[in-house]
Amino acid sequence: MGTRQEIGKQLFAGQLNMDYLEHQDQYLFTAPEAKVRLNVVGIGMMGMEHCKVTMLEGRATIHGFYDADPHSRDHHLKALSSAHPGQKFVVYDTLQSACNDPDVDGLIICTPNWTHVDVVREAVKSRKHILLEKPMATTIADAYEITKLAEGYEGVFQIGLQYRFKAIYAEAIHEALERKAIGDIKTISIQEHRVPFLDKVKQWNKFTKYSGGTLVEKCCHYFDLFNLFAQSKPDHVYATGGTAVNFQDFEYAGERSDILDHACVTVVYQNGIRASFNLCMFAPMFYEEIVLCGNEGRLKAYENTDYLPVHRKETHLEVLSGLHRPSRISTPCYPANIQHSGHHGATYYEHKYFIDNIEGNKTNTASVEEGFWSIVVGVAAEESVKTGNVVQIEELLAESGIRV
Template identity: 25%
Template structure:
């Protein structure tokens, strides 16, 4: 069987941590190229992962070699033009979150993906965690009854990334677009992907740039990105989202806040029959008139590896992925509404 010819677009940290190791180790993949305008960084990655060729642009690559699938690991604002060109050429895509920075762009990608019959997947890595899959099983078997409230949050005390993340022109937003997208997607997906009807959001640059001793500060793997001093995005975001089925989701995310830090993404689901929490991993219910709770035990897995393996199989078999472009579009729709609500100080209604 002919191998899937894969190229990586963007040579930053997420490509190195979450994509390249698993493509390299997959028996059905040939890593044919890596693209980045920083050719020194691209060459380093080429040597480390035995990639056939390096290019400074997507156009240069596709005009030179055949590519079956790409992982798009660029700054957020570059997702759309690269994904658009790839899909128009019939190339399958895995796009890092968020799919795009605007709902209009997301809809265009969804349309062309359907027309070209390409696999289009969004990098919602948390969906591939074993503990999350366990929660999903409880929801799908009706153990919670009707879910009417969900909370999703990840609050960092001081965890603002450097580089393009704080430049709205390149990132589309701050903490909301960076980590809020994961929290929102996970709560929404676990609750059954209901249709949103209204959004109220509040975004704040509360802390801004800071210098704190004795703590780790995330830096870009590409030196050029660390020199960007622009900070015109929020470092705290909260939202209240209503859905057609009566569910509401409360979202809280921060890069920096004067309060306790969450050690990971937290999701809570509350239903008429039972409730679930991701941290701690537990099911809450009432039995025989007595309150009870059950600790769920699962083996920890590598969600990045599972995500990449799933994309490979989806592309090879032209099958719908676990985190399809349709979901990415709906999440961008909600993210954009949160931003607009915060700017207008009004609730945004879809219906």
């Protein structure tokens, strides 16, 4: 998208209303022509976030959606129609019709985790571009099946591991992997402290058999970052965790919740890099932090939302390079309307790069293979918590008949 449309549509979105101007009097605020039409499969909270950033980015538009839950379907149709008066959205009765509409170029799959493999089996028949939400699957076997379905796929097949596009991580990637500001990475540490899992339709995210478990459902984002920074395959994983506060007495439809609300995970990579992850899901905030230590320096970055009236920066990044090169301290961020559009702007840029991929421009969006390895680490961590043992990745894969 050109600079003119970026200034008009994105930078001032929601702040200035230029609708009173006739078309011939609009220049900066002329909306770009949407060249890509997308259908959303699964229109819950994340489905709506995908709709929002698609329309904000502007090169694509939402054509329609399918959802098996009538309440979600009707509620979000009303919300979309209200936000975009005059635009008609197609509501599909079946998954097949949503996937195979000839007027549509791509599919955004946001259904509950355990349904992904079934939806992908149908979606790939369409040969349309696909953006599949994380986690790509809940088991290694299902994730591997999806990798096989994606082999030689004609369209874009992108996995929704969008945390790599949060401002703090995008800058960390630039500093550590591209600029080599801390030399060779030796250790990686990430922590997430946050509120409990939010409500979902039929509360599926409170049960491991539907979500894959906390370390798959939520933490695949961080294991993707581990894999990205390590630039290597995981060798073995050890994890401890439990349920200390959240959902201890929670039941739904006669089933008791069994997900973790805290964990500590260690991943050792084939190249010797060691990574550690600390999770707490009963903290009164949203806080993420990454620390990378290299042989020539240290990088630390965080983002924080704690709901207090005290004014302080939401993001921070520091690169301490000692005598090797200049150090720096910064506040990575995006324009406010983008940063607040979902996941600190990460979903917006995930969509920007999805359209770039469709247009043939190379990006660093997560591939299906990268999605697979984020699941492998998550499943290994869940298994280690359950058994108390170190999980060897080669053995874990062999249990599913996989040799890579």
